[in-house]
Each structure stands twice: as structure tokens, then as C-alpha cells.
Amino acid sequence: MIRLAVVVAVLVLLAGCGGGEQATPQKKTTPASTTSAPAGPPTLDELVDDPCAVLTKDDEATLGVVAGGKTPADGSCGWVAGPGIVSFKPYPDSDETPRIAAKAGAEPLTVEGRPGVRIALDTSCFVYVTVADGQSIQVGAAGDAVPDLCAAPVEFAAVIVRNLR
8 A cells, every 4th residue: 555655656746757848638528429438449538537547457467567556636547567667648639749859868769660759867767659640648667776767668658559549
């Protein structure tokens, strides 16, 4: 329980480390429907309400996730994985990748064939990936004494991109 409280506290701190102002994900409204939710992988719109649903239990096991939980204040999900904490935030209504790419220290990268950017700070690293026209994801990691802090967000981002429809 204490570890989960630490995770939540660090995730709240991470929300402010993404490199400046960030667009707040807005849930797109759709007309009411009498059909059930579609089966299969989630969309970014669906993940605004439950960002932790982006990973399956198998994904969590493969990625070495110890615990996870939603941080309601900023609409992200965080997991304890290895010696650090990894967070995910969907942006269904904005592509944050170009904005972050313009910052000093940002490095371009490709994740699952999609354009992205990585930006490392003192004890954190953030990866932004364009997943569709006008949509992106942010995956961040924080931890002390982690040899390659940017490895986890890149690995998580690849799994997340594969899991989206």
C-alpha cells in the first residue's frame, strides 16, 4: 500500500515534468448508442477515461510491471516497473510530438514505424509518439540511478502503439 502511495506521488510530480504546458486530453463526445462497446484493442478516446487499460496483464508481465494505477488529476496511468516508475498519457485531440521536438535536447526516434521524439531530463525521460493524424501518446519514466532511463518509455511506447486500434 505504501508503494502504491509512492507511485501516485511520483506520478503527480511527473505530470509537471513533461516539458512545459501540455494539452489536457479531452474526451470526444459521440451520440448515445444502444450497442455495446467494441471488443478488441482500445482507442485513444477510450483511454482518456481509463488509461491503464492500454496494457494487458500479459503486457505488464512482459514489461516487468509490479503495480499500476490511474492518477485522476492528469488523466495518466503509472506503473512501478523495475527500479523506476513509468507513466502513460493519451492525447486523442492533439499531436504533442512536434511541440516537444522543438525543445532543446529533444531527439527524434521511430516507434513501431511512427514518428516520435525523446527528451531526457535529470531523473526522467519522456517519449512522445504520433499515433494518428492529430493524436499522440506520452510515455515517461522517472527514477534515480537507472542506467538507461529512456529505455523503459521506448519499450512501453512500442507495446502501447501495437495495442491501439
